[in-house]
Structures are given as structure tokens and as C-alpha cells.
Amino acid sequence: MLQMILTGLLCGGLLGFVMQRGRFCLTGGFRDMYIAKNNRMFYALLIAIAIQSVGVFALIQAGVVRYDAGAFPWLGTVVGGYVFGLGIVLAGGCATGTWYRAGEGLIGSWIALVTYMLMSAIMRSPHAAGLNAMLKEYSTAHNSIPETFSLPAWPLIAVLVVVTLWLVRRELMKPKRKVASLPPRRTGLAHLLFEKRWHPFVTAILIGLIAILAWPLSEATGRLFGLGITSPSANILQFLVVGDSKYLNWGVFLVLGIFLGSYIAAKASREFRVRAADAATTLRSVAGGLLMGFGASIAGGCSIGNGLVMTAMLTWQGWIGLAFMILGVWTASWFLFVRPQRKATLRAAAA
Structure with a gap:
């Protein structure tokens, strides 16, 4: 139990710290x-996906960790990924982003986090058993992309790495925009950790390495998976309500560590402050959290579980779930941002 607590908090703390300092927001x-x-x-x-994929498949080949992709619940992945994408725009952050932004003192994220945990717990209760059973009927035998085509994993990983490097190189070659900044107040390591703006690609490398670390740490406690947010979040609420220690696993301490790591980073960088939510933000946070919990539960993962981990494991669930997650974000963005802006522009032109 002590090992589970310490390693879970350590891994989660690192992830929360890195994501907060790197402003790693997939929703945005x-x-x-x-x-x-x-x-x-x-x-x-x-970048984070490619690094994790190389590292975890190397660990699998070395016999350090085990993994079985299982079946592909395509209907739940498609519908759940899309609904989750809608939800994270309303909530103002994905599942992990909501945890780390709550650690910054954002009340809206706290509200979204509570409703996200609540819906995730409901979806794992007997009340949702019929829906979950129905969704499982719409599955294919192979979730693993290499198994589907009877291919080894490494050639596909090589393609992923090459494509990622090409895209990153093209992005880095673009002209850099000058960003005004205040003179540094700190020097040395303190400046690098708590003041200097982190490049998203550097942040992604660190997240990929933490994602690799999560696998052996988690499997050492009997939990055969890497980073995950939705099930552990539901387990916290179930434990608080029922009081059964069976809900306490490595993932629970992972998500608690994300909150703790984010809080430490925000306090040290002077970015922590309690920010109240107005009525409109509160309602969006409630709705967003509910949609997040529902979508991630039927999809089998959130932006981390599916979008980062299952993609790295070369599964259909990961990549198709990620695609529909992005589609959901774009749909919500059109209704919340693009459409109102166009209407305002037309009104201004007509005035």
C-alpha cells in the first residue's frame, strides 16, 4: 500500500507540475x-505519443510490462469521444487539464471536476450496466492496429516517429514571433523551473517520459496500465461514498498527485490564486463535467487514456477516439466562439 501511495503521488506530482508549468492544454x-x-x-x-510508444513497447519486449489491447468497442469510442470533445470545451479543460487547473485555484475547474467525477462514478454503477453492455456488443475482435494487419509493432512505431519528427521540424522552421516579457526576477534553476516560459515541445518530451515511467510503477502494484484519469477519478468518489478500500489503486494517487504537483508549481511560480466563476461559467462547467464523465466512460478513456496512452499503444480505440474527440471540440468551438463572432461581425457591418 505504501509503495502504491508513494509511486502514484510521485508520478502524478511530476505530471501535474510539468503540465501546469508547460500550460499543456489539449482543449485549447x-x-x-x-x-x-x-x-x-x-x-x-x-511527440508525447511517439516517445511513450517507443518506451513502452521496448519495456514490453524486455518483459518488464504486460499489455493486451483486447477488443475494440467502436460505437462507444466514436460516440464517447465526440461527447467528451464537446464537454471539454464547456468545462474549459480536458480531464487532466481540469485536475491541474483546479490545483491553480480555478473554481470553475473544481465545479467541472466534481460533476466529471460524479458522472464517471454513475457510469460505473449498476444504473448504467444496460447501456455499457449494449455498447460492448458493438465491438470488433482486434483493437490492436498491428494485430489487425498481422504486422509487428515496430514498423508502425517507426512511421509514427518519422511523421512526428517531420511535422515538428517544419513547425520549428517557421519564423518565430517576438513575445514581450518582463525582466526575470529569478536566476538559475529557479528561473527555468518557475518563471521561464516552457516550450510545448519540451513539455511534451517530459510528459512522454513520465507516461513511460507510469507503466512499470503502476504494474508493480497490480494495475496493468499506464496513465489514466477517468476511472481513478470515479474511484475517488466511490471510495468517499462507500468507504471500500477496493476503490483505492495506483491511479487514485496518480490523479491526486496531479492536483498536488500543479498546486506546488502554481504556488512557486506565483500563478496560484482563487478565481471565482460567474453564473454562466458555472453552468458551463457543470454541463461540461457531466459530458466529460459520460463521454470518457463509454469511450474507454479521456484525452490522456485514449488520446495519449491508447494511441501510443497503437490501438484503434486510441486513434479513432482522438479523432472524434477533436471533432467534438471543433463542433463546440463553432457554436461557442465562431458562430457568435460571425454574428457580431455581420451586425457591425449592417450598423
Whole structure:
């Protein structure tokens, strides 16, 4: 139990610290792909995926960790990924982003986090057993992309790495925009850790390495998976309500560590402050959290579980779930940002 607590908090703390300091927000990144035609954060996600894929498959080949992709629940992945994408725009952050932004003192994220945990717990209760059983009927035998085509994993990993390197190189060759900044107040390591703006690609490398670390640490406690947010979040609420220690696993301490690591980073960088949410933000946070919990549960993962981990494991669930997640973000962005802006522009032109 002590090992589970310490390693879970350590891994989660590192992830929360890195994501907070690197402002690693997939919701904003997916939204920018559509609105601003800026793919930088998506390329950063590909970096983290590629690094994790190389590392974890090397661990599997060495016999350090085990993994079985299982079947592919395609209907749940498609519908859940899309609904999750809608939810994270309303909530103002994905599952992991909501945890780390809660650690910054953002009340809206706290509200979204509570409703996300609540819906995730409901979806794992007997009340949702019928829906979950129905969705499982719409599955294919192979979730693993290499197994589907009877190919080894390494050639596909090589393609992923090459494509990622090409996209990253092209992005880095673009002219750099000068960003005004205040004179540094700190020097040395303190400046690098708590003041200097982190490049998203550097942040992605660190996240990829932490994702690799999560696998052996988690499997050492009997949990055969890497980073995951939705099930552990539901387990926290179930433990608080029922009081059964069976809900406490490595993932629970991982997500608690994300909150703790983010809080430490925000306090040390002077970015922590309690920010109240207005009525409109509160309602969006509630709705977003509910959609996040529902979507991630039926999809089998959130932006981390599917978008980072299952993609790295070369599964259909990961890549198709990620695609529909992005589509959901774009749909919500059109209704919340693009459409109102166009209406305002037309009104201004007609005035």
C-alpha cells in the first residue's frame, strides 16, 4: 500500500507540475487547430505519443510490462469521444487539464471536476450496466492496429516517429514571433523551473517520459496500465461514498498527485490564486463535467487514456477516439466562439 501511495503521488506530482508549468492544454490546442489554424499543441501531443510508444513497447519486449489491447468497442469510442470533445470545451479543460487547473485555484475547474467525477462514478454503477453492455456488443475482435494487419509493432512505431519528427521540424522552421516579457526576477534553476516560459515541445518530451515511467510503477502494484484519469477519478468518489478500500489503486494517487504537483508549481511560480466563476461559467462547467464523465466512460478513456496512452499503444480505440474527440471540440468551438463572432461581425457591418 505504501509503495502504491508513494509511486502514484510521485508520478502524478511530476505530471501535474510539468503540465501546469508547460500550460499543456489539449482543449485549447484542439480548438486552435480549427479557429487559429495553429497545430503546435497537436504536434506536441504527437511527440508525447511517439516517445511513450517507443518506451513502452521496448519495456514490453524486455518483459518488464504486460499489455493486451483486447477488443475494440467502436460505437462507444466514436460516440464517447465526440461527447467528451464537446464537454471539454464547456468545462474549459480536458480531464487532466481540469485536475491541474483546479490545483491553480480555478473554481470553475473544481465545479467541472466534481460533476466529471460524479458522472464517471454513475457510469460505473449498476444504473448504467444496460447501456455499457449494449455498447460492448458493438465491438470488433482486434483493437490492436498491428494485430489487425498481422504486422509487428515496430514498423508502425517507426512511421509514427518519422511523421512526428517531420511535422515538428517544419513547425520549428517557421519564423518565430517576438513575445514581450518582463525582466526575470529569478536566476538559475529557479528561473527555468518557475518563471521561464516552457516550450510545448519540451513539455511534451517530459510528459512522454513520465507516461513511460507510469507503466512499470503502476504494474508493480497490480494495475496493468499506464496513465489514466477517468476511472481513478470515479474511484475517488466511490471510495468517499462507500468507504471500500477496493476503490483505492495506483491511479487514485496518480490523479491526486496531479492536483498536488500543479498546486506546488502554481504556488512557486506565483500563478496560484482563487478565481471565482460567474453564473454562466458555472453552468458551463457543470454541463461540461457531466459530458466529460459520460463521454470518457463509454469511450474507454479521456484525452490522456485514449488520446495519449491508447494511441501510443497503437490501438484503434486510441486513434479513432482522438479523432472524434477533436471533432467534438471543433463542433463546440463553432457554436461557442465562431458562430457568435460571425454574428457580431455581420451586425457591425449592417450598423
